[in-house]
Amino acid sequence: MAEPAGNLQFRYIARKRRTKEDRRFVAGAGRFAADIDLPGMLHVALVASPHAFARIHSIDAKSALALPGVFAVLTGDELARGIEPVMSGLDLPKVKRYPLALGLARYVGEWVAAVVAESRAVAEDAAELVEVEYESLPAVVDPEEALKPEAPVVHPDHGSNVLYRRKFVWGPVEQDFAESSHKLAFRARWHRSSTVPIETFGVVANWNHAAQLLEIWASIQMPKYPDQLARALRLPGNAVRVHFDVDVGGSYGVKRGLKHSILAGYLAKMLGRPVRLIEDRLENMRGGDAQGPDRIFDMQVAFDRGGVIRSLKIRALDDVGAHAGRAPLQLGKPVGAIVGPYRIGSVEYEAISVTTNKTPQEAVRGFGQAPTNFAIETTVDCVARHLGMDRIELRRRNLIRREEFPYTIPSGSTYDSGDYHAVLDKALKAADYEDLVMLRDKARAAGNLAGIGIACCLEPSGGNAAFEPLFNPKNETTTWMESCSLKVDLNGAVIASMGTSSAGQGHETLLATVIGEVLERDPDTIRALHSDSLTAGPSNSPVGSRMAIMLGGAAAGAAKKLKVQLIAIAAHNLGVAPEDIEYRGGDVVLRADPGKRLSWDQLVDIAHRKFHLLPPGMEPGLQITHVMEVPGGGALPSPDGRVQMYPCYAFEAHVVYAEIDRVTGQVRIGKYAVGHDCGTIINPDIVHGMTYGGIAHGIGAALYERFAYDENGQLLSGSFMDYLIPSSHEVPDIVIVDHCTPSPLTAFGQKGSGEAGYLGAPAAVSCAVNDALAPLGLSIASLPMSVAVLEELLAAAPGGKR
Amino acid sequence: MSRHLVSLTVNGRKLSAEAPARMTLVDFLRDVLHLTGTHTGCEHGVCGACSVLLDGRPVRSCLIFAVQAEGSAVETVEGFAPDPETLSILQDAFWETHALQCGFCTPGMLIAARALLAQTLSPSDDEIREAIGGNLCRCTGYKQIVEAVLLAAERMRRSNEAGRGRG
Numbered sequence: 001m002a003e004p005a006g007n008l009q010f011r012y013i014a015r016k017r018r019t020k021e022d023r024r025f026v027a028g029a030g031r032f033a034a035d036i037d038l039p040g041m042l043h044v045a046l047v048a049s050p051h052a053f054a055r056i057h058s059i060d061a062k063s064a065l066a067l068p069g070v071f072a073v074l075t076g077d078e079l080a081r082g083i084e085p086v087m088s089g090l091d092l093p094k095v096k097r098y099p100l101a102l103g104l105a106r107y108v109g110e111w112v113a114a115v116v117a118e119s120r121a122v123a124e125d126a127a128e129l130v131e132v133e134y135e136s137l138p139a140v141v142d143p144e145e146a147l148k149p150e151a152p153v154v155h156p157d158h159g160s161n162v163l164y165r166r167k168f169v170w171g172p173v174e175q176d177f178a179e180s181s182h183k184l185a186f187r188a189r190w191h192r193s194s195t196v197p198i199e200t201f202g203v204v205a206n207w208n209h210a211a212q213l214l215e216i217w218a219s220i221q222m223p224k225y226p227d228q229l230a231r232a233l234r235l236p237g238n239a240v241r242v243h244f245d246v247d248v249g250g251s252y253g254v255k256r257g258l259k260h261s262i263l264a265g266y267l268a269k270m271l272g273r274p275v276r277l278i279e280d281r282l283e284n285m286r287g288g289d290a291q292g293p294d295r296i297f298d299m300q301v302a303f304d305r306g307g308v309i310r311s312l313k314i315r316a317l318d319d320v321g322a323h324a325g326r327a328p329l330q331l332g333k334p335v336g337a338i339v340g341p342y343r344i345g346s347v348e349y350e351a352i353s354v355t356t357n358k359t360p361q362e363a364v365r366g367f368g369q370a371p372t373n374f375a376i377e378t379t380v381d382c383v384a385r386h387l388g389m390d391r392i393e394l395r396r397r398n399l400i401r402r403e404e405f406p407y408t409i410p411s412g413s414t415y416d417s418g419d420y421h422a423v424l425d426k427a428l429k430a431a432d433y434e435d436l437v438m439l440r441d442k443a444r445a446a447g448n449l450a451g452i453g454i455a456c457c458l459e460p461s462g463g464n465a466a467f468e469p470l471f472n473p474k475n476e477t478t479t480w481m482e483s484c485s486l487k488v489d490l491n492g493a494v495i496a497s498m499g500t501s502s503a504g505q506g507h508e509t510l511l512a513t514v515i516g517e518v519l520e521r522d523p524d525t526i527r528a529l530h531s532d533s534l535t536a537g538p539s540n541s542p543v544g545s546r547m548a549i550m551l552g553g554a555a556a557g558a559a560k561k562l563k564v565q566l567i568a569i570a571a572h573n574l575g576v577a578p579e580d581i582e583y584r585g586g587d588v589v590l591r592a593d594p595g596k597r598l599s600w601d602q603l604v605d606i607a608h609r610k611f612h613l614l615p616p617g618m619e620p621g622l623q624i625t626h627v628m629e630v631p632g633g634g635a636l637p638s639p640d641g642r643v644q645m646y647p648c649y650a651f652e653a654h655v656v657y658a659e660i661d662r663v664t665g666q667v668r669i670g671k672y673a674v675g676h677d678c679g680t681i682i683n684p685d686i687v688h689g690m691t692y693g694g695i696a697h698g699i700g701a702a703l704y705e706r707f708a709y710d711e712n713g714q715l716l717s718g719s720f721m722d723y724l725i726p727s728s729h730e731v732p733d734i735v736i737v738d739h740c741t742p743s744p745l746t747a748f749g750q751k752g753s754g755e756a757g758y759l760g761a762p763a764a765v766s767c768a769v770n771d772a773l774a775p776l777g778l779s780i781a782s783l784p785m786s787v788a789v790l791e792e793l794l795a796a797a798p799g800g801k802r
Numbered sequence: 803m804s805r806h807l808v809s810l811t812v813n814g815r816k817l818s819a820e821a822p823a824r825m826t827l828v829d830f831l832r833d834v835l836h837l838t839g840t841h842t843g844c845e846h847g848v849c850g851a852c853s854v855l856l857d858g859r860p861v862r863s864c865l866i867f868a869v870q871a872e873g874s875a876v877e878t879v880e881g882f883a884p885d886p887e888t889l890s891i892l893q894d895a896f897w898e899t900h901a902l903q904c905g906f907c908t909p910g911m912l913i914a915a916r917a918l919l920a921q922t923l924s925p926s927d928d929e930i931r932e933a934i935g936g937n938l939c940r941c942t943g944y945k946q947i948v949e950a951v952l953l954a955a956e957r958m959r960r961s962n963e964a965g966r967g968r969g
Contacts, residue, residue, distance in 0.1 A: 018897055018898065018900075019897075019900055021905070022871050022896065022897040022900060022902060022905070023889075023897055024905070025902055025904075025905025025908050026889060026893040026894075026896045026897050026905075026908060026912065027839075027879070027880075027882075027883060027889065027893065027901070028839020028840070028878065028879030028880050028882075028908075028909050029839065030839075030905045030906070030908075032838075032841070032906065034832075034841075034842065035832075035836075035838040037836075121822070121824065121825075182845030195940065196940065197904070197906070197940055198841075198843040198844075198849055198851055198904075198907050198938055198939070198940055199841070199843065199851075199904070199906045200843075200905050247904070247905060247906075248904060248908055249841070249904050249905070249906030250903075250904040250940045250941055251904075253938070280845060281844040281845055281846065451837075461845075491904075494938075503903075504902075504903030504905065504941050505903070506903070533917075629900075634963070685899070685900035685946070686903075688902065688946075689900050689903055689941065689942055689943075689946055690903065690941075692942055692943030692944075692945045692946065693903065693939075693940065693941045693942050693943045694943075695943055696940075696942075696943035696944070697940065697943075719844070719846055719848070720844050720846065720848035720849055720938070721846065721848060725938050725940065727932040727935050727936070727938060727944075728930075728932075728935050728937075728944040728947075728948070729933050729935050730944050731933060731944050731945075733945065734943060734945055755945075
């Protein structure tokens with residue numbers, strides 16, 4: 001069981017409470033995109049490119065269209081005439097992306113044509129009858145090959161495979177390297193994996209001719225999705241209504257099916273019928289454009305004899321696949337925590353984003369931070385090994401100390417608060433570290449490969465998307481606001497609404513808990529709604545571990561405004577000043593004479609029905625919208641690329657025990673403990689659940705999951721038979737220990753936690769594997785450390801296999 | 803494509819409906835019977851989201867044709883609760899321990915857990931992990947699911963001592 005934070009200053013926050021959402025899910029009454037069934041609905045299947053790179057000469061749909069039940073076959077040429085290209089996160093006017101390939105197919109699985117039929121089965125039959133004539137071209141699959149001048153160019157109009165390249169220097173890097181007695185250089189590799197939710201992406205689109213309105217139901221988690229969808233379809237924003245009350249069956253970053261939605265919206269409008277597009281598993285993994293970072297880190301570190309790390313040089317080469325999208329920006333977020341939790345005085349960071357003929361990359365949990373954390377932690381371990389120093393002691397020497405907060409790192413972000421040493425100590429205690437060492441040594445004495453992994457890392461949270469202007473000067477975004485609307489109806493019931501959908505993060509519970517806390521009303525009595533894009537206030541969706549901070553903050557802000565209004569009504573009617581009044585559970589009492597009071601019901605009655613009793617100038621009714629700006633944000637980056645990237649920084653320390661089977665190379669995790677400090681926890685079950693899940697996901701990235709390609713660009717792991725997601729057998733019984741260092745920047749001291757666990761688990765597991773390999777003189781800095789990889793490593797080593 | 807009349811019992815009710823020969827049981831449940839609590843995750847029998855009880859045994863409804871369920875008794879998540887206002891002990895335990903986040907794998911997990919609890923009301927952690935080992939969850943890391951099944955088992959043991967109640 002997780003140990004509770006024990007923050008008892010609150011009435012509902014930080015306490016064990018049942019969620020609002022789970023009731024419908026355990027009843028089988030969730031409403032997912034595939035559950036939306038409209039009269040006359042048609043279904044889409046896709047014709048996918050079998051080539052990694054090919055010119056499309058012709059598409060013959062005659063046989064497909066002749067099949068009974070087929071309504072249309074749409075090609076890229078026709079679609080491109082009616083829409084705008086999908087927006088990119090960078091300023092890349094010649095890297096154009098359309099939902100269906102236009103002229104060139106750039107990866108295996110890319111959609112070349114869409115077939116619409118009365119059922120998905122008929123649409124699939126017809127898709128097989130579409131004849132496409134391709135001219136296969138030489139493909140580029142490896143990111144380093146993509147940099148070479150002779151490499152095939154994925155976007156010929158752009159003229160190069162490099163989408164982004166910049167070298168940042170923050171602080172006296174060369175001087176620090178020159179003055180340090182020790183230097184090391186090594187390479188770390190984070191291969192392609194992703195979040196791969198159990199629900200694939202799905203969208204239902206319906207064009208309402210009479211209202212001239214496109215209605216969308218989608219399993220979406222994407223900032224500015226409605227606006228981008230309308231823009232691509234050349235519709236005014238108020239002609240697209242995205243319903244956010246669709247349950248999203250997992251996302252963790254990737255559910256950004258903009259191309260799917262543009263295609264479905266276009267088809268619905270073209271055919272005048274509702275259209276549904278649900279990916280099958282292969283489409284999801286190969287053609288869904290939702291694979292993750294694919295990174296080569298070349299690391300250099302300068303440090304002294306005592307293990308104090310002075311400077312880092314990081315070169316990160318990331319392969320985004322065939323299209324840009326927002327993927328290159330995943331090299332930008334880590335700028336906000338580029339030194340991790342350590343006191344490192346200067347950093348050089350070269351970020352390079354390249355295209356290859358592979359499935360496009362999408363945002364994955366942590367937006368590029370997990371690979372960078374892996375590289376930083378691997379660096380720390382290399383230093384410890386080089387100096388023969390204890391890995392924990394080395395970390396303690398370099399961790400930022402409690403009294404140093406707020407702490408500004410070389411790249412310009414200020415960390416809000418933390419007590420890293422205390423959290424690390426708690427994690428070690430929870431893991432029974434001394435016992436683990438004995439267990440490991442005993443296992444080693446018995447001839448087994450046993451190791452302990454340690455990882456410390458940060459979860460930047462509540463972001464203002466400062467990586468957008470950092471990587472694209474034409475984009476001057478400096479706000480990433482969130483809103484909450486709150487009203488009390490004339491019977492006194494509280495209704496709160498948000499402008500986003502949820503993918504399991506419990507935002508209804510968040511709203512009800514926060515508003516219940518401020519208004520002192522039972523959260524179970526509060527209705528929390530997912531609104532739609534035309535009625536909601538602005539939202540930037542649940543990305544970047546931001547909702548506890550931003551949606552929670554917006555809800556708290558709205559509730560506080562409502563409370564002020566209730567107090568003003570009471571003061572006016574009691575003939576006293578608002579300062580003389582105390583708010584108690586919705587009733588309002590005269591502090592000096594508690595007999596004089598107005599109840600919640602009376603105040604609601606006055607607001608809704610009795611204008612003559614309202615203070616002069618007050619609007620009737622009880623309704624408020626609060627829009628929250630990101631704390632500490634609002635500024636553009638400096639010319640040398642310094643910027644406040646995220647307001648809040650959660651910390652986690654992982655301790656893991658693992659053994660490697662000498663014969664098979666299989667890693668078995670025996671014990672897992674994590675110390676976690678995300679400030680005030682709003683709902684412990686939700687935060688702990690996301691942390692357990694994040695660790696499970698991180699174990700997958702460390703040991704099992706890889707989108708592997710052959711040299712021709714064919715995806716080798718497009719099913720759950722070969723892309724291995726950890727099951728209950730692979731995920732150990734995890735122990736979480738909470739610690740609470742409140743953030744000074746948020747309503748209740750909360751920080752973000754949606755990416756918890758995942759940001760440190762790959763580094764921790766890698767550290768344990770390397771500790772297990774150390775007695776053989778082996779090391780490895782490439783993920784995933786799959787059975788095949790470790791088996792090969794052991795087989796080649798003297799004394800490795802027995 | 804030939805069509806066939808399929809007669810079976812679903813959640814205790816006898817019914818007949820037409821299905822194309824190639825229609826899977828999960829599509830039949832969802833699209834023909836409108837029981838959308840059972841979910842489609844991978845359609846190749848790995849993820850377990852489509853699990854249902856077929857004559858009491860947990861099976862992948864994506865790997866069975868509807869016509870193969872002729873004459874069988876199928877139970878889905880919609881059949882768990884005694885009435886719409888009340889959850890079963892197992893469902894309530896999942897809610898109590900927050901054994902889910904997005905809810906997509908949950909019906910399949912409930913099926914796996916129910917099949918286990920029909921065998922034993924005193925399962926060990928390992929037995930629970932074995933029972934749900936064929937159901938993938940990407941949200942929870944499985945811990946709160948194990949807790950839910952332990953809690954449900956305990957409550958069902960007490961409930962049985964009082965002479966009433968089932969999963």
